[in-house]
Amino acid sequence: MWIHINDPLAEEATEKLKKALPDAKITIEHFDKDILKEKVKDFDVLIIRSATKATKEIIESGKKLKLIARAGMGLDNVDLDAAKEHNIKVINTPGANSLSVAELVVGYILSIYRHLVTGTVTLREGKWEKKKLKGYELSGKTLGIVGFGHIGKLVRKLVTGFDMEVLVFDVFEIPEEVQKEHNVKQVSFEELIKNSDIITLHVPLNEKTKHLISENEFEMMKDNVIIINAARGGVIDEKALLKYLENGKVLGAGLDVFEEEPPTSELQLKLLKHPMVVATPHIGATTKEAQRRVGLELVDKIVDIVKNM
Template sequence: MSERAKVLVKEPIADAGVDLLRERFEVEVGTDWDAGELAGRIADFDGILIRSVTKLDAGLIERAQRLRVIGRAGTGIDNVDVEAATKRGIVVANAPEANSIAAAEHTLALMLALCRNVPQAHGSLAGGAWERSSFKGAELYGKTLGVLGFGRIGQLVAQRAIGFDMSVVGYDKFVTAERFRELGVEGVESPEELYSRADFISLHLPKTPETVGIIDAAAIAAMRPGVRIVNCARGELIDLDALGDGLEGGRVAGAALDVFPEEPFTSHPILRRSDVVATPHLGASTEEAQDRAGIVTAEQVTAALSGGVVTTAVNIAAVRPEVMEALAPFVPLCEKLGALAQGLGDGAVGRVEVEFRGRLADADTRILGIAVLAGILKGHTEEAVNLVNAPHLAEQRGIELTETRESSSEDFTELVVVRVHSGDGAVEVAGTGAGPRNAPHLVRVWGDDFFLPFADHLAIFRYADQPGMIGRVGTIFGEEGVNIVSAAVGAETEGDTAVITLTTDNPVNQSTIDRILELDGFAVGRAVSI
C-alpha cells in the first residue's frame, strides 16, 4: 500500500475542511508554527493550505521538494509566488467565489445603512440623544441602481436589488445584452449613460489602468444630482478628492465605502463626514464565507493530490502533460490574439470564433480556445482570469466560443484565426509561431497581412495608401515621446487603403491616436496593450 500524502494546514479553516482532508491524507495542523518552523518542515509535505498571513516566497517553495499543491483559502494570491510554484510544477488553487455572497450582501447592507443614516442615528442614540427628525432617510423602492461591472458579485447585487423593487441598469462591455435581460437588468452602452440614470451606483470593477480613478470629477459631474455611491470592490476606483468635492457641493448625497486606496485607512477627512458610511474592508468577513473558502480549498487540494480536476487553479489548467507540452508555445499566441481582437472591437463581446489551420487542426486545441477567452477577459473582470476559470467567466457574461479546423494552410505550418463579434460587427486577427521557440507573430489585422513579432503595446491605423503617410505617424509619435520598436505595413490587394501596425515601448495615449486621426487620409486608429 502506497504511503498517504501529507498535507499541512498552516492557517485556521473550517473543521469540515480539515475533516475532508483527513479522509484521504495524513494531515498536520500547524497554525501555531512560526516562520522558522515552517521553513524547517515544509519539505515533508505534499500539500499546504494557507489563508492570507503565511507568505510562500520563492525561497520557501524551493525548500518544499515534495510539494504538489498550494491551497489558498480565499481569493487573493498576493502572498504566494505563483511564478516560482509554476516553475516547480506546483498547482496553486484558491477559492475565488467563496466570498461573493458575503460581498454582495455587504454592498446591500451599506446601501441601506447609507440611505437610512443607520450609523449616525446609532451614534446619536448611544450619546444620549433622541433625534428622530434629524435622520430622515430615503427608500430603495422605485429607485434606479446602476451596477458598474457585471461579474459574479455585480450580478448578485443586481438580483438582490430587484428584490427591493429597484430598477437596475448595468454596464460591462464584456456582458452580452442577452445576459443582462436574463437577470432582469437593462444593459447600457457606456458608464456615462449609467451615471445619468442611476440614483445609486455600486462599483464592481477590477483594478486596471483603465478603471483606476474611474469615479473622478468628470464622472461625478455626469451623475444625477443626489446620487449615492457604494464601493465594495477596489479602493482605487474612486478619486477621493473628487468624491469629497461632490459631497461638499451636494451633487453626491452620500457614499458608502468598504475599500480604500491604501489600507489600513484611518485618518482621511472623508471618514469624518456625516454623509459617508465606512467599514474596514469587511466585504468577505462572514463566518460562512470563511468556512466556505476553507472547504472549497480543501476540495481543490484533494483533487490535486488524487488526480482530479482542479477547477480553481490559477496557474495550471487540467490538461494532459503531453498535450500541454505540444501546445504550450501557442498558448501565449492565442491569449494575445484574443486581447488584440477585443481591443480593436466595439461593444460587448457576444461570440468568439477560433479557427485552427495546418498541423493545429489535428490537435486537441481546447486549451488554445480557452487561452483566447482568457486574453479577451484579462483585466476586465472582478476575478483574476486564468486558463481554468476563463470558460466559466465567459459563460457568466454570455460569451459563446466556437472552434473550427482546416488542415490546409497555404502560408504557415500552423495558423490561428480569431474572430470576435461585438457590437454591430466582427474583428478578425490571425497569428502564428515563428522561430525555434514558436514566438508569437501577428500575421493579419483588419483583413491585411503582416509578419510582425507580438509586443505588449501596439498601435494600428488604416489610412489612404499614398506617399508620406507613415512619416506623419512617426513625426507625431516622436513629438509625443513614443518610441517605435517595429512596424509592418499591409496593403489591400484591391482598394486604395493600407494598414500599418506598430509596436512601441510603452502604451500609446488616446490623445496621440486622436492627433493622427485628425490628419487627412487616416480613417481608423487604435492603441492596444496586451
C-alpha cells in the same frame, strides 16, 4: 507532503483536510512575510486568504512549493507571473463567498439612505434628530452595477423586491438572454455613471481599474448619488471621494475596502469620520456561512490536486 495553513480556515474545513490526507503534515500558524519567506522553503502546499501576500520573493523561496490555495475570490495578493514561472499551481474559490458580499452591499445602501448609523450614534448622545434624518426610498431608484459576475448578479437578485431599474456595465458583452433573465440593461460605463442613483463596484484591482472612479467620474454623476465599494481598495480615488462627499455631490459611501489597509492616513481617517460614510474593516466575505463554504470548497480542490500529484 507538508501543507501549511497561513490564514485560518473554518474548523470544519481543516478537519476535513486532515481526514482526507492523513499522511500529510498539516500546520496552522500565521507567519508575517519575513518569517514566511524562511519557512515556505519546506512547504509543498501553502493555504492563504487575503491577509497573506504571496509575493514573488516568497514564491521564489518556496523551493518545494507546488500549490498555492487562496480561500476566497481575488488573486491580487498572489504574484501569478512568479507562480507560473516556477510551475506552481494557484487555485481559489470564486463565488463561494459572493452572497455574503452582496448582502453587505444591500446593507450599506439601506444604512445610508435611512441614516442607520447616524441615527444610532445621535440617539446614544441623547439627541432626537427626527427631522434632520429624512431619508430616501430604494423603490424607483436606478442601481448601477459595475462588474456583472457572481456578486453583481446576486446584488441584482437581492434588490428585486425594491422595484429598481438596474443598469450593468461589464468589459464582456452580456448575452441578451442573460440580461432578460436578470432584468438588467447593459450600458456603457459612462451611461451607467451618468444615470445611476446608486453605484456598486464589483471589479478586481488592476492597471485598468485603478482609480476607476475619480474626479472625472464624480463630475458626471447625478447629485445625491451613493457609491459602494466592497471590491478592492484603489478602485475609488479616496481623495476625490472625500472632495465630493464634502461638497455634497455624493450623498454617501459604503466602504469595506481601502487603498491602504488598515486605513491610517490623515485623508483616510477624515473620510471615515464623514457622517455619511458607512465603513467596515474588509469583512464582506466574513460570515460563518461563507467561511464554511469557502473552506470546504477549497479543501475539496486541494485534496483532488494532491492525490494526483
